[in-house]
Amino acid sequence: MIDPECLNNITEVLNGSRKIVINTHTNPDGDAVGSSLALYFMLKKLGHQVDVVIANSIPSFYSWMPDADKIIYFGTNTEQARKLIDEAEVIFCLDYNAIHRSGSLKDSLKKSNAVFILIDHHQEPELDSFNYHIWNTLRSSTSELVFKLFDSMEVVKLIDKDIASCLFTGIMTDTGSFSYSVSNSETFSIVATLIDLGLDAADVHSKVYNSMTESRLRLMGFAINDRLQIFEKLQTAIIALSKQDLLDYNYQIGDTEGIVNLPLAIENIRLSVLITEKKDHIHLSLRSKGSFSVNEFARKYLNGGGHINAAGGKTYTTIQQTIDDIIRILPEFDTQIVY
Numbered sequence: 001m002i003d004p005e006c007l008n009n010i011t012e013v014l015n016g017s018r019k020i021v022i023n024t025h026t027n028p029d030g031d032a033v034g035s036s037l038a039l040y041f042m043l044k045k046l047g048h049q050v051d052v053v054i055a056n057s058i059p060s061f062y063s064w065m066p067d068a069d070k071i072i073y074f075g076t077n078t079e080q081a082r083k084l085i086d087e088a089e090v091i092f093c094l095d096y097n098a099i100h101r102s103g104s105l106k107d108s109l110k111k112s113n114a115v116f117i118l119i120d121h122h123q124e125p126e127l128d129s130f131n132y133h134i135w136n137t138l139r140s141s142t143s144e145l146v147f148k149l150f151d152s153m154e155v156v157k158l159i160d161k162d163i164a165s166c167l168f169t170g171i172m173t174d175t176g177s178f179s180y181s182v183s184n185s186e187t188f189s190i191v192a193t194l195i196d197l198g199l200d201a202a203d204v205h206s207k208v209y210n211s212m213t214e215s216r217l218r219l220m221g222f223a224i225n226d227r228l229q230i231f232e233k234l235q236t237a238i239i240a241l242s243k244q245d246l247l248d249y250n251y252q253i254g255d256t257e258g259i260v261n262l263p264l265a266i267e268n269i270r271l272s273v274l275i276t277e278k279k280d281h282i283h284l285s286l287r288s289k290g291s292f293s294v295n296e297f298a299r300k301y302l303n304g305g306g307h308i309n310a311a312g313g314k315t316y317t318t319i320q321q322t323i324d325d326i327i328r329i330l331p332e333f334d335t336q337i338v339y
């Protein structure tokens with residue numbers, strides 16, 4: 001259950017019809033989009049005026065999601081996005097824990113006088129930036145926390161097929177189709193409830209995972225075949241994709257999603273790093289098995305963070321320098337973390 005005092009506060013804030021903006025992190029994933037749209041539909045049903053505002057566009061394999069076409073992008077619709085944030089009485093921040101993770105929205109958000117409500121499951125949030133928070137790192141996904149909020153508000157009966165599909169997308173993608181972060185049985189009972197409320201789980205899975213472009217699948221093959229480096233002693237796999245690599249495979253936003261998980265299929269590999277070269281920085285995506293905390297590693301050395309087994313980071317050097325640094329740092333980090 002949600003903390004009763006927090007629930008009281010949120011219920012009070014939502015008393016009457018409010019102008020609400022929901023936003024989530026830049027480069028949104030399935031949980032970011034799913035939790036945002038699920039909350040959007042529910043708050044609309046409860047009589048509020050609601051918009052989802054995100055920094056940049058969502059991957060094409062989430063474009064089937066109901067009302068995905070109504071999401072306002074700050075990058076392409078800056079004026080409207082600013083106006084909505086300025087006028088909002090309540091701003092929900094989903095699936096991230098520090099305002100700067102909202103990307104280009106951050107300055108507008110910082111200026112806002114709205115009540116800020118955080119719903120998130122990432123480690124070490126900047127709680128001071130939010131008036132109220134529903135935050136639990138033990139939950140599989142923000143979508144699961146949004147369900148818990150609905151449950152506490154006693155509005156589960158209002159969940160329809162659209163809302164159920166959005167919530168399921170978030171839970172499914174943040175657990176790697178129920179392969180990690182699934183030690184809490186409640187994750188499964190929530191999914192069972194969603195099925196009872198109209199969810200077609202197989203259909204959602206297929207829409208997300210069986211909707212690749214040919215070039216995306218070929219990019220995955222190239223990444224494994226030509227760009228995968230194994231550092232056996234460090235039990236580490238690194239894939240680095242240059243700007244040119246991405247160009248060669250007609251990269252679209254979301255195309256590299258999932259690639260970082262693939263090397264963990266190799267026995268004895270405990271850490272997998274995907275490095276992608278961006279316009280003005282090097283982007284890192286990290287995954288681990290067992291007790292190796294990529295959150296801690298990314299926070300300490302890579303300007304990032306996330307969860308114990310999934311995190312992100314950034315560097316401002318070159319691909320090669322980033323690889324060299326990781327390889328140099330790992331044995332040092334290893335003495336603190338047993339893996």
Ligand SMILES: [Mn+2]
Nearest residue numbers: 031095142174
């Ligand atoms: Mn998430």
